[in-house]
Amino acid sequence: MRERLDHAWRVFGTAVSFAAFGLGGVLLGLLVFPLLRLAVRDPERLGRMARRLVQASFASHVWLMRRLGVMSWEIHGAERLRRPGLLVLANHPTLIDVVCLIGMIEEADCVVKSRLATNPFTRGPLRAAGYVFNDNGAGLVQDCIDSVRSGKNLVIFPEGTRTPRGEVLGPLQRGAANIAVRGVLDVTPVIIRCTPPTLGKGEKWYRVPSRRFHIKIEVLPDIPVAPFLAGSAEALAARRLTEHLETTFKSELARAGAGS
DSSP: HHHHHHHHHHHEEEHHHHHHHHHHHHIIEHHHHHHHHHOOOOOOHHHHHHHHHHHHHHHHHHHHHHHHTTTEEEEOOOOGSSSSSSSEEEESSSSSHHHHHHHHTTTTEEEEOEEEEEEETTHHHHHHHEEEETTOGGHHHHHHHHHHHHTTTEEOTTTSSSTTTTOOOOOSSSHHHHHHHTTTTTTTEEEEESSOSOOTTTTOOOOOOOOOOOEEEOOOOBBOOHHHHHHHHHHHHHHHHHHHHHHHHHHHHHHHHOOO
8 A cells, every 4th residue: 555655646746747847848938038038138148047047947846856756866976067168978868867967067058959949938948048959950060069168068968869768778879979079079978877767768757667766877087089089080080989988888887787
């Protein structure tokens, strides 16, 4: 009986969390950000304020989920994320890891789908925050490089989508490595583990796990990009860096799994 009550509460808590997230997005998009755009004319200042609002709203959402008993979390190496101008590459096991990362990183930037730029609920916040849209084609890589060089912390998930159910890591795309190589940007790798797995690719929100899920985030030391560039063309360097990232992610996730 106690287990059934706990499960029912977590279904309820998850529903409340998703409803709060949606309502918060509507309020930010239709009320807060339009007023902010009217009050702040300078684009750079507007962007900084918008990104802080997004960070605060995401951090508040994580706090709500923890208070409701839906999730718990821990982070190791958080001090490494308190630097400006980072290229943060993370694995993507669950929907909530995006919220966790953006909620803890100041001046966070990310690549968002261009269709969200026309969505009435997301258009205002995304444009005000100055996020990178993926509709710039050949200019996308340069946009990402410029973001990091301006002092923002660009968060990218090299898998491109959430890790498929039952797999440790999905195949990595080379886009993130291309950004690092062309911009000569060191990489800050972040390992994320969700136990038990939940909110993965294709999973419904109401399919809550057997117990409260736990997010463990580990920020690893930077990976210098210079060794991959030495004597190599950019295409080869990006391929070698992608292979190194895949090996690093898989070995760290296997180590984390063995220790859980």
